[in-house]
Amino acid sequence: MRWEGNRESGNVEDRRGEGGMGGGFGLGGRSIGIGTIVIALVGGAIFGINPLTILSILSGGGSPAAVQQQGPAPAPPANDQGAKFVSVVLADTEDVWKQLFSQGGATYHEPHLVLFRGGVRTACGAGQSAMGPFYCPSDQKVYIDLAFYDTLRSRLGAPGDFAQAYVIAHEVGHHVQDELGITQKVDAMRSRLSQGDANALSVRVELQADCFAGVWAHHSQQGKKWLDPGDVDEAMNAAAKIGDDALQQSAGRSVVPESFTHGSSAQRQRWFQAGFESGSVKRCDTFAARQL
Numbered sequence: 001m002r003w004e005g006n007r008e009s010g011n012v013e014d015r016r017g018e019g020g021m022g023g024g025f026g027l028g029g030r031s032i033g034i035g036t037i038v039i040a041l042v043g044g045a046i047f048g049i050n051p052l053t054i055l056s057i058l059s060g061g062g063s064p065a066a067v068q069q070q071g072p073a074p075a076p077p078a079n080d081q082g083a084k085f086v087s088v089v090l091a092d093t094e095d096v097w098k099q100l101f102s103q104g105g106a107t108y109h110e111p112h113l114v115l116f117r118g119g120v121r122t123a124c125g126a127g128q129s130a131m132g133p134f135y136c137p138s139d140q141k142v143y144i145d146l147a148f149y150d151t152l153r154s155r156l157g158a159p160g161d162f163a164q165a166y167v168i169a170h171e172v173g174h175h176v177q178d179e180l181g182i183t184q185k186v187d188a189m190r191s192r193l194s195q196g197d198a199n200a201l202s203v204r205v206e207l208q209a210d211c212f213a214g215v216w217a218h219h220s221q222q223g224k225k226w227l228d229p230g231d232v233d234e235a236m237n238a239a240a241k242i243g244d245d246a247l248q249q250s251a252g253r254s255v256v257p258e259s260f261t262h263g264s265s266a267q268r269q270r271w272f273q274a275g276f277e278s279g280s281v282k283r284c285d286t287f288a289a290r291q292l
Contacts, residue, residue, distance in 0.1 A: 001161040002226045008087035009094060011110050013073035013141075016117040076115060082146045083115060089165045090142075093172045096219045100281065101179070111135075111175040113142045113168070133167055135174035137183050142171040156241040156250075160234030162227065166213055166272070167238070173212030177205070199261050204286040206262040207271040210239060211284035214275025222279070232276065239268040267292050 076083030094110050101108035114120060119128045123138035129145030136143065144167070152167065153159040177183050186205055190198050217235065221227050240246060243265025245255045262268070271292075274283055286292065 001165065001228060001231050003085060003088045003161065003165075006088045006224070006226070007091045007095075008084060009091035009110075009113070010075070011094070011112045012076055012083065012087045012090060013112055013114045014076040014083065015073045015120055016076075016115050018073075018116070018120075073114065082149070085161070085164070086113060086115070086144070086146070086168060089168045090172070092220050092224070093169060093216055095223070096216050097172070097176060100215075100219070106179075108179060109140070111140045111142055111172065113144065116143060116145055117147070118145070133171050135171045135178075137174075137178045140175060140178065142168070142175065144168070144171070152238065152241075156238075158234070158238035158241045160231070160237075162231035163234040163238035166217075166235040169213035169216045170209050172216070173209030174205075176212050177208065182208070196258055199259060202261040203263045203267070203292065204289075207267055207292060208284050208286040210263075210268050211271040211275035211286065212281070214272040214277075215279055215281055215284065217272075217276050218279035235272060236269050239272050240265040243268050263292065 076087070078084075090113050094108075098108045098110075114122075116127075117129065119126065120143055121127075122136045122141065122143060124136040127134060127143055129147060132148055132151075133142065133144040135141070148167070149164050152163060174183070177186075182205075186201060189201060193201060213235075217227075217232070242262070244260040244262050245257075245264045248255050248259075257264075263271070271284070271286065
């Protein structure tokens with residue numbers, strides 16, 4: 001992926017210098033230890049619309065309590081290659097989604113992306129890097145500890161620049177859902193569903209975000225021609241490595257489809273590919289699909 005020299009987004013906030021938040025973190029007045037975080041991670045919170053919700057349920061709480069945020073954070077240093085890469089990818093998602101929304105007669109509001117290390121305060125509650133990247137609809141920000149990319153490469157076996165770009169595009173996909181009003185409708189539906197049905201609904205949410213990531217990749221490649229042979233394979237490999245079945249197997253657990261919240265490896269690959277091949281947002285209607 002030939003990303004160097006491209007426009008960088010001005011919507012990246014650097015909170016890495018603010019330090020972590022201790023061995024656990026408060027959520028709705030409760031303290032959650034690293035063991036609970038790992039359960040949420042294995043349960044599918046590596047890429048989540050909001051893993052804080054899962055952690056709240058595991059801790060016996062309700063919805064995540066809002067945490068007052070600090071003032072605007074500074075931009076990352078100009079010589080930080082990791083931050084520069086993230087800024088370039090975010091900028092391209094801005095360009096693509098602005099154009100697609102404009103074609104549909106709508107306005108796309110750009111999300112911010114927050115770099116943190118260890119722990120971070122968000123409008124959805126307090127988060128830790130152990131949960132992986134996540135999107136908070138309450139403040140319309142994507143949160144990522146860049147150390148996750150080391151996990152993606154070394155522990156999950158998904159190396160490559162485009163695998164990393166897919167991570168960002170997936171989370172931005174959740175922002176697109178928020179912009180389209182999908183997030184609000186899904187949250188309203190969840191309160192009326194059983195746990196099994198809620199899990200099934202979450203799978204459709206996550207697969208749609210994968211498809212939206214594919215839509216971005218389609219239009220990004222058309223505009224920039226910056227992908228090399230094998231780059232799309234990197235994203236497909238990453239999608240496979242973070243499927244619910246793959247995560248359960250890697251944790252030494254039995255595969256339980258009823259517990260899936262993000263979709264199987266094959267499903268995540270299928271929906272990313274559907275978006276990439278078509279470039280169509282309409283092709284990403286996972287909620288109407290009879291077969292995922």
